[in-house]
Each structure stands twice: as structure tokens, then as C-alpha cells.
Amino acid sequence: MATNHETSGHEPNFYEVKRGLKSWLYTLDHKRIGLMYLWGILGSLLLGGAFALLVRIELFSPGQDIVGQDRYNQFFTLHGAVMVFLVIVPGIPAALGNMIMPIQLGAPDVAFPKLNLTSFYFWCIGATLLLVSIAMGAVDTGWTFYTPYSLQTPTAVLPAVMGVFVLGFSSIFTGLNFLVTVHKFRPQGMGWFQLPLNVWALYATAIMQILATPVLGITVLLLFVETFMKIGIFDPQLGGDPVLFQHFFWFYSHPAVYIMIIPGMGVISELMTTFSRKPVFGYRFIAYSSVSLALLSFLVWGHHMFVSGQSRLATMVFSALTFTVGIPSAIKVFNWTATLYKGDIRLKTPMLYALSFLLLFTIGGLTGLFLGILAVDVHLHDTYFVVAHFHYVMMGSTLVAFLGGLHYWWPKISGRMYPERLGQLCAVGVFFGFNLTFLPQFVMGSRGMPRRYWDYDPEFTIFHQLSTVGAFVLGISLFVVVCYTLWSAKNGPRATVNPWGATTLEWQAPTPPTLYNFETPPELHELYNYDDLEQVADVEWVRVSKPEGADAVAKSSADH
Amino acid sequence: MSQSHDHDGHGHGHGSRFIQHHYDDAQHQFDSGKLGIWLFLAQEILFFSALFVAYILYRSHRPEIYAYAHYYLDVKFGAINTAVLIASSLTAAWAVRCAQLGQRRGLILNLSLTLLCAFAFLGIKYVEYSHKIHEGILYGAKFDPCVSSGGSPLVTKRNHCDGTKSSVVWDKLAAKASEGCLESAKIDQDASTPGLQAKCVVTELRRNGAAFEPTGKTFDECAASALLGHGKAKDVKYPCYTLSLQPAVCPKGPAALVLYGDHTKRPDVGIKVECEPSPPAKEADPFAEAAGPAPLGTRALTGVEPPTKHELNERFAAGPPPPNTNMFFSIYFAMTGLHGIHVLAGVVVFLWLLFRAIRGDFTPDYFGPVDYAALYWHIVDLIWIFLFPLLYLIH
Numbered sequence: 035m036a037t038n039h040e041t042s043g044h045e046p047n048f049y050e051v052k053r054g055l056k057s058w059l060y061t062l063d064h065k066r067i068g069l070m071y072l073w074g075i076l077g078s079l080l081l082g083g084a085f086a087l088l089v090r091i092e093l094f095s096p097g098q099d100i101v102g103q104d105r106y107n108q109f110f111t112l113h114g115a116v117m118v119f120l121v122i123v124p125g126i127p128a129a130l131g132n133m134i135m136p137i138q139l140g141a142p143d144v145a146f147p148k149l150n151l152t153s154f155y156f157w158c159i160g161a162t163l164l165l166v167s168i169a170m171g172a173v174d175t176g177w178t179f180y181t182p183y184s185l186q187t188p189t190a191v192l193p194a195v196m197g198v199f200v201l202g203f204s205s206i207f208t209g210l211n212f213l214v215t216v217h218k219f220r221p222q223g224m225g226w227f228q229l230p231l232n233v234w235a236l237y238a239t240a241i242m243q244i245l246a247t248p249v250l251g252i253t254v255l256l257l258f259v260e261t262f263m264k265i266g267i268f269d270p271q272l273g274g275d276p277v278l279f280q281h282f283f284w285f286y287s288h289p290a291v292y293i294m295i296i297p298g299m300g301v302i303s304e305l306m307t308t309f310s311r312k313p314v315f316g317y318r319f320i321a322y323s324s325v326s327l328a329l330l331s332f333l334v335w336g337h338h339m340f341v342s343g344q345s346r347l348a349t350m351v352f353s354a355l356t357f358t359v360g361i362p363s364a365i366k367v368f369n370w371t372a373t374l375y376k377g378d379i380r381l382k383t384p385m386l387y388a389l390s391f392l393l394l395f396t397i398g399g400l401t402g403l404f405l406g407i408l409a410v411d412v413h414l415h416d417t418y419f420v421v422a423h424f425h426y427v428m429m430g431s432t433l434v435a436f437l438g439g440l441h442y443w444w445p446k447i448s449g450r451m452y453p454e455r456l457g458q459l460c461a462v463g464v465f466f467g468f469n470l471t472f473l474p475q476f477v478m479g480s481r482g483m484p485r486r487y488w489d490y491d492p493e494f495t496i497f498h499q500l501s502t503v504g505a506f507v508l509g510i511s512l513f514v515v516v517c518y519t520l521w522s523a524k525n526g527p528r529a530t531v532n533p534w535g536a537t538t539l540e541w542q543a544p545t546p547p548t549l550y551n552f553e554t555p556p557e558l559h560e561l562y563n564y565d566d567l568e569q570v571a572d573v574e575w576v577r578v579s580k581p582e583g584a585d586a587v588a589k590s591s592a593d594h
Numbered sequence: 595m596s597q598s599h600d601h602d603g604h605g606h607g608h609g610s611r612f613i614q615h616h617y618d619d620a621q622h623q624f625d626s627g628k629l630g631i632w633l634f635l636a637q638e639i640l641f642f643s644a645l646f647v648a649y650i651l652y653r654s655h656r657p658e659i660y661a662y663a664h665y666y667l668d669v670k671f672g673a674i675n676t677a678v679l680i681a682s683s684l685t686a687a688w689a690v691r692c693a694q695l696g697q698r699r700g701l702i703l704n705l706s707l708t709l710l711c712a713f714a715f716l717g718i719k720y721v722e723y724s725h726k727i728h729e730g731i732l733y734g735a736k737f738d739p740c741v742s743s744g745g746s747p748l749v750t751k752r753n754h755c756d757g758t759k760s761s762v763v764w765d766k767l768a769a770k771a772s773e774g775c776l777e778s779a780k781i782d783q784d785a786s787t788p789g790l791q792a793k794c795v796v797t798e799l800r801r802n803g804a805a806f807e808p809t810g811k812t813f814d815e816c817a818a819s820a821l822l823g824h825g826k827a828k829d830v831k832y833p834c835y836t837l838s839l840q841p842a843v844c845p846k847g848p849a850a851l852v853l854y855g856d857h858t859k860r861p862d863v864g865i866k867v868e869c870e871p872s873p874p875a876k877e878a879d880p881f882a883e884a885a886g887p888a889p890l891g892t893r894a895l896t897g898v899e900p901p902t903k904h905e906l907n908e909r910f911a912a913g914p915p916p917p918n919t920n921m922f923f924s925i926y927f928a929m930t931g932l933h934g935i936h937v938l939a940g941v942v943v944f945l946w947l948l949f950r951a952i953r954g955d956f957t958p959d960y961f962g963p964v965d966y967a968a969l970y971w972h973i974v975d976l977i978w979i980f981l982f983p984l985l986y987l988i989h
């Protein structure tokens with residue numbers, strides 16, 4: 035990809051160390067594994083997006099537009115399954131996290147490189163199984179695989195469920211790897227409160243990946259066994275309990291929402307401070323709120339089951355606990371806003387995504403509180419209001435953060451700049467396309483349009499049409515982003531060592547990094563202190579004053 | 595730490611050749627691996643947790659199923675397996691110590707002993723499972739034991755005949771079938787109709803074709819005398835009879851039926867039972883149909899060898915299994931099956947360790963894999979220590 039680079043100096047960069055397909059397939063280098071994840075995830079994003087557009091086309095007017103009801107059920111199921119399990123869950127940790135987190139720690143690699151490669155191949159196997167299920171006639175259960183329907187449907191549930199099982203272990207291995215890396219690979223002098231907030235977020239995510247995902251694993255395994263051995267644990271005909279499936283499923287899938295969103299929050303924390311040229315406001319609050327979100331996320335799964343026949347007491351407890359999640363989330367939003375305050379804001383593409391995130395996450399989070407209220411939820415349950423809410427969180431927040439992070443770190447990892455103007459244009463396109471798609475869904479949901487319906491009353495037509503138009507704006511923007519990212523990998527202008535003037539350690543590594551990331555051990559400076567950095571070109575910053583010693587750093591940045 | 599990494603890929607002073615490049619030293623690699631394995635074990639516990647939750651949930655909803663299920667499980671096997679696993683945990687821990695001290699022979703010995711225990715555990719599990727499969731004590735829809743819903747769990751079995759669903763209820767004390775002795779679609783659909791009571795008497799008992807001393811005995815007494823004392827004990831353990839109804843050979847005319855039974859595992863043993871409905875209900879008279887050419891279904895009856903009088907009485911007194919007893923066995927097989935898979939994985943890991951130990955890979959500088967595998971083995975052991983009382987020791 036990149037040839038010898040003026041700033042990378044003497045050692046070959048990690049692309050040059052070895053070449054050829056085999057050097058990629060057997061690589062243990064976290065950056066290469068991250069890049070392979072990235073291509074897989076971007077491909078899956080296009081696939082999941084294509085299903086989304088098919089769903090939106092079908093819904094353009096009442097009655098049949100392009101496909102019948104059964105086909106439609108398969109489309110929205112595949113959209114959900116591909117986006118959740120292949121794109122959003124692994125998106126930030128496995129792709130961006132893999133590429134960047136060890137470098138942010140000044141480490142040569144993750145703790146277990148072989149496990150890292152294994153987890154990538156698990157992702158590939160899981161993705162293949164999902165594709166097999168599509169080839170075998172797809173699944174029509176929705177991405178949630180609720181019993182008893184998933185035991186009865188003639189569609190290809192088995193490969194899909196096995197795919198989810200394998201993808202779960204891919205996620206667990208990534209989390210385990212990151213957690214050990216953060217514990218054991220911090221450089222001397224980098225205490226817990228000198229960790230970049232992105233690392234904190236990935237750490238919190240790793241906790242959930244390790245503790246929640248196995249429950250999904252055993253649940254889908256039971257579902258798998260149930261389907262062809264009839265063990266009956268979820269089958270009421272044999273004395274089993276289908277609601278138990280929902281409990282198990284959401285015990286994973288609520289924390290999974292935070293597995294998706296917290297890494298995004300980590301990325302946004304980095305972007306906010308870098309592009310505001312200000313230390314992040316309330317570092318410790320943001321760090322702690324990531325971990326407390328991770329812990330709270332295990333206590334609220336029942337809010338997905340308010341109308342599934344839970345006991346009244348359980349329902350009220352889950353409702354109350356759900357509101358507590360709002361506290362750490364709000365802490366983050368306030369801290370980011372305070373970081374922006376009186377900042378020297380640079381509206382580069384990553385920052386546009388960060389600002390979009392701030393707005394979209396706020397909307398997504400607040401509408402979540404509506405849904406946490408029992409009385410309101412009974413009305414809004416299974417309507418487009420819910421659909422809009424979780425798309426604001428999962429797509430409007432996580433995917434936007436992913437795109438922001440991608441633009442932010444792409445120069446470092448590829449050694450090339452993406453086209454800035456086009457990037458900004460697409461970021462705006464994503465923002466408006468997204469809102470056009472999902473704001474109308476809040477309205478029609480509150481007016482009673484149920485989710486997952488193939489047909490609807492004519493009074494909803496205008497909302498569906500706005501939504502479909504928005505989806506195309508969004509889809510085209512995303513497609514262009516994927517295209518110019520690919521294009522810039524070979525053809526973009528060369529990137530400097532520190533194009534954004536950021537303070538975390540990855541911006542001291544050569545661009546692109548060498549095999550073990552650093553030629554000389556990185557110097558520790560005060561985290562998020564931008565005073566010593568000076569802009570020498572549009573995308574080039576250098577450190578001017580003499581670096582402080584590591585001891586001074588430990589003292590001063592502990593005050594954050 | 596990272597400052598001390600040297601990135602040239604070669605000349606670092608690691609003791610063992612198994613210390614990977616990106617670690618500072620042997621200790622760093624060992625600590626990382628140790629944290630990694632602990633996290634993996636945390637993941638394992640969560641993986642099993644759903645099954646424990648399912649266990650607790652169903653047990654609290656249907657305690658009678660769990661109480662009944664102990665008739666089917668042999669505490670002996672469970673207890674031996676517990677002892678075997680605890681012993682293997684000891685040898686696994688010992689293996690770690692040997693590896694730390696660089697005692698290669700001790701390491702090889704302890705790894706082999708651990709493997710031996712693992713195989714013993716799997717062997718006993720195999721025996722248990724095959725008994726269960728033989729008896730039809732299986733999970734979910736496949737739960738169809740010889741002993742099943744009926745007045746006496748010993749002699750009756752629900753049977754799915756062609757197109758009909760029937761059950762025979764044997765009243766042991768009265769020495770007669772109390773329900774459903776007659777087979778036809780009509781009768782079986784309402785087996786509790788009073789008019790369908792029937793008296794059944796064993797009229798013939800055959801072994802190797804020769805009849806002997808049956809008459810007048812109750813069905814299960816015959817079953818016991820036909821089998822006990824005549825065959826090898828292991829054959830006697832799970833007798834199942836396939837009885838067929840053949841009105842054509844009924845000696846007492848259309849008012850009676852004869853059941854011919856054959857032991858499914860002992861073709862030399864046969865049993866013949868006569869049943870007489872009393873009084874025949876007119877509107878539900880089966881012989882209007884049975885007299886015709888319509889083929890009658892077959893049904894299976896079961897005689898279970900009573901190992902001791904005490905056990906026989908206890909189980910008999912318990913009556914038929916409560917509905918959905920299958921749920922206990924769904925959970926039993928899910929839990930022990932998943933645990934068994936983990937034991938199997940442990941066997942693979944220990945075989946690999948044994949191979950490496952023989953090759954001489956492990957040194958006091960590098961023994962991480964033995965340590966991690968032993969930790970994994972302890973957690974597998976620990977899970978069994980929970981499974982044993984939860985599954986075997988309930989009453």
C-alpha cells in the first residue's frame with residue numbers, strides 16, 4: 035500500500051515488512067488483523083445497508099411494491115442480523131480498536147496475537163454461516179430469534195444461529211485480549227488515569243464482552259439444540275418456557291447495546307478534545323461513567339419485556355433501573371459539551387461526525403427514557419418509535435462514531451489522507467440522511483405504526499416516503515465513504531505523523547507504524563494538553579517545547 | 595514496560611524459546627496468560643450460568659418433577675465421578691508444581707494420571723448415558739421411559755400406536771390393568787371411562803419357547819420370575835416388553851383379549867396376558883371395530899426388574915412420573931452434556947500437554963500452559979461439584 039515514507043524513517047512500515055496474501059492471512063500483527071476486520075465490516079455494512087434499502091423501498095407505499103410479505107420478513111431480519119452481529123458489535127473494538135488501542139498504550143501488540151487472529155477467523159466463519167443461511171433461503175424471525183416462532187419457521191434458522199454463536203466467541207476473545215492488554219501492557223508511568231479515554235471505553239466494553247456474550251452463546255446453543263433435538267427448554271409444548279429465552283437473550287442483548295455504544299463514546303471523547311484543542315472536561319467522570327454504564331447494563335434487560343408477561347414487580351424494578359442508565363450517559367454528554375465550550379473548534383470530518391454523535395445520541399438516549407416509562411412503553415412497544423430510538427443509538431451514535439474514528443485514524447493506519455472536502459460533504463449527508471430517515475419514524479411510531487409490518491394504513495404514507503428518501507441519502511453517503519476510503523488507501527496524499535495535533539501515543543508512532551509500532555519508545559506527555567503542539571501545516575502538528583519526564587506526567591495528569 | 599521492549603525481533607534475553615517477542619520477559623508472559631485464563635474461566639461460568647438459571651427456575655416452578663427424577667438417577671455413578679474428578683484436580687495441581695520445579699518425570703506422571711481420571715469420568719458417563727438411552731429416559735420429546743405415566747410406573751408405558759394414543763394402567767395391588775388394556779382408537783381416547791376396566795392375568799410365560807409356571811401371577815411378578823435367576827444380571831436390568839393384542843387368538847371369545855409380550859432385549863422370553871373387560875361398555879365397545887379387519891396397534895408394556903423390595907415399593911409408591919418430567923432430563927442432559935464436552939476438551943488439552951512435556955518444553959521458566967490447563971480443569975471440576983448435588987442428590 036504505502037511505500038517508504040519520509041517520516042517513517044529507517045524501519046520498514048508494517049505493510050512493507052512482508053508482502054503477499056499469505057503474509058496477511060497468517061499475520062499476527064494487530065494492525066493487519068484490524069484492517070482485515072475493517073474490510074470485512076465495511077463489506078457487511080454495504081450488505082446490511084442493501085437490505086435496509088430494500089426494506090425501505092418496499093415500504094415506500096402501502097401494499098406490495100417490490101416483494102411479498104415473506105420476502106420482506108427475511109429482508110428486515112437479515113438487515114438486523116448483519117448490522118448487529120457483523121457490523122456494529124465488532125465495528126469499533128475489533129476494527130478500530132485492534133488497529134489503534136495497542137499503539138495508544140505504546141505497546142508492540144495485543145497480549146495474545148494468535149487469539150486475535152483466531153477471533154478474526156471466528157468472525158469470518160460466523161459471517162460465512164450467516165451468508166449460508168441467506169443462500170439457504172434466509173431467516174424470517176427478526177434478529178432476536180424469539181421462540182417459539184424460531185422453532186417453527188421453515189427458514190434457515192440453524193446456520194444463522196450457529197453463525198451468531200461463533201461470532202459471539204469472536205467478540206469474547208477480542209474482549210479478553212483487550213482487557214489483558216490494558217492491564218499488562220501499559221508503559222511505565224502510564225497509570226489508569228493517564229489512559230486515553232478510548233482505552234477506558236474499550237476496557238469497559240471488554241468487561242461486557244466477556245461477561246454478557248457467553249450468555250448469548252449458551253442461549254443460541256440451546257436454541258440450536260432445541261431446533262433439531264427437541265430438548266424443550268424453550269418449548270411450551272414440552273413444558274419449557276419461551277419467555278426464558280427472552281430473558282436470556284436480553285441479558286446479553288441489552289449489554290450488547292453498550293458493547294456497541296461505549297466504544298463509540300470512547301472515540302468521541304478523543305475527537306472532542308482533539309478538535310476543540312482543549313483538555314477533555316471531567317476526565318475521571320467520563321472514565322468512570324464508561325465502567326458504570328458497563329455494570330448497570332447488566333441490570334436492565336427486563337425493559338425489553340414489559341409486555342412479555344413479566345411480573346408486575348419485576349417490570350417496575352426494571353423500569354426504575356433503566357432510568358439509572360441515564361445518569362452516566364448524561365455525564366458523558368455534559369462533559370463533551372463542556373469540552374467544546376470556549377474550545378478552538380476545528381470542523382474536520384471526524385469532528386463533524388463527533389458533533390453529529392452528540393446530537394443524535396442525545397435524541398436516542400432521551401427517547402430511551404420515554405420507553406423506560408411503563409405506561410408509555412405499553413403504548414409505544416413494538417412501534418416505529420422503538421425502531422427510531424434504537425437506530426438513533428446504534429446507527430446514529432455507534433456507526434457515526436465509527437465513521438468519525440475511521441476518518442480520524444485512517445491517516446495513521448494507511449499513511450494516506452482521505453479527501454477532506456468529500457469527507458465533510460458525506461458527513462453532512464450522513465447526518466441529514468439519517469435524521470430524514472428516522473425522525474418521521476418517531477412520529478409514525480407514536481401514532482401507532484407497528485414495527486416489522488409489511489403493509490400499513492395510507493395515513494402513514496408520507497412518513498414512510500420521507501423515511502425512504504432519507505435512507506437513500508444515507509445509503510449513498512455511506513457508499514461514497516467506503517469508496518473514497520478504499521481509493522485513498524492507494525491514492526490519497528501522504529499523511530504526516532500527527533495530522534490532527536493529538537496527544538495520545540499513537541500520534542508519535544511512524545505513519546504508517548512499523549511492525550512493532552514504534553521505532554523508539556514513545557515519550558509520555560501530559561494527556562490532552564495541547565499547549566506544546568504547534569500547527570505547521572493544514573494537517574501537520576509538531577511538539578515544540580522539550581518533553582517533560584514521565585514522572586512529571588504522572589503527577590500533572592492525575593489531576594484530571 | 596514498553597520502553598524496555600526491544601523491537602529488533604531477535605536478541606532478547608528470554609530464558610525459554612517459548613517466550614514470545616512482544617513480552618518483556620517470562621514473568622510478563624506468564625502474568626498475561628494467567629489473567630487471560632482467569633477471564634476465560636469467568637466467561638465459562640457465565641456460559642454455564644444460563645443452565646443453572648433454567649434449573650433454578652424450573653425447579654422452583656415444578657419441584658415435584660425434580661423430586662421424582664431421583665428415581666432415575668444412580669447416586670453411585672455420580673459419587674464415583676465426583677471422587678474421580680477431585681482426584682484429577684489434585685494430580686493436575688501436582689503437575690503444575692512438578693512443572694514449576696522442572697521435574698519432568700513427575701510432570702509426565704501427573705499429567706497421565708489426570709488423563710486417566712478424565713477417561714474414567716467419561717467412561718462412567720458413557721455407562722450412565724447408555725442406560726438412560728436404553729430406558730428411554732431422555733430429554734424433551736424423546737423422554738419415553740419404559741416406566742411412564744400410568745397407575746404403576748413399573749408395568750405400564752404410554753405407547754403411540756398407529757393413529758391412536760393409548761395407555762395401559764396396571765393396578766399392581768389388584769393385579770389387574772385398571773385402564774386401557776383394550777386397544778382401539780375409541781377406547782384409548784377416553785381410557786378413563788368406567789366401562790373400560792379390565793382384568794388381566796398372566797396366562798403364559800415362555801422362556802426359550804417353553805412355557806413355565808405363570809398362571810395367576812401378576813404381570814410384574816411374572817416379569818421378575820421370568821428374568822431373575824435366569825439370565826445374566828446385566829440383561830435383567832432394563833427389561834422392556836413389546837406386547838401385542840391379538841383378539842383372534844383370544845380363547846374366551848370376543849369379550850377378552852390376549853396380550854402377547856416379547857422382551858425386546860431377550861427374544862427367548864415371552865409373556866402372555868389375558869385381559870377381560872368388565873363390564874364392556876356398550877357405546878364404547880371396541881369389538882365392533884376390532885372384529886373387523888382393521889389392524890390393531892401394538893403397544894409396549896414394561897416390566898422392570900425390582901432390584902430390591904424396598905426400592906420397588908418406594909418407586910411404586912411414588913406413582914407415575916408427573917407431567918413434564920422430561921424437563922428435568924432436558925436440563926440434566928444439557929448440563930452434563932455441556933460439562934462432558936468440557937471434559938473432552940480438557941482431555942485434548944492434557945494430551946497436548948503430555949506430548950509437550952515428553953518433548954521437554956516445560957521449564958521452571960516456562961510452565962504457563964500447564965498452569966492454565968490446570969486452572970481450567972479445576973473449574974470443570976468445580977462445575978461438576980455443583981452439578982452432582984443439584985442433579986443426583988435431590989429428593
Ligand SMILES: [Cu+2]
Pocket residue numbers: 287288291334335337338
Ligand atoms: Cu435494553
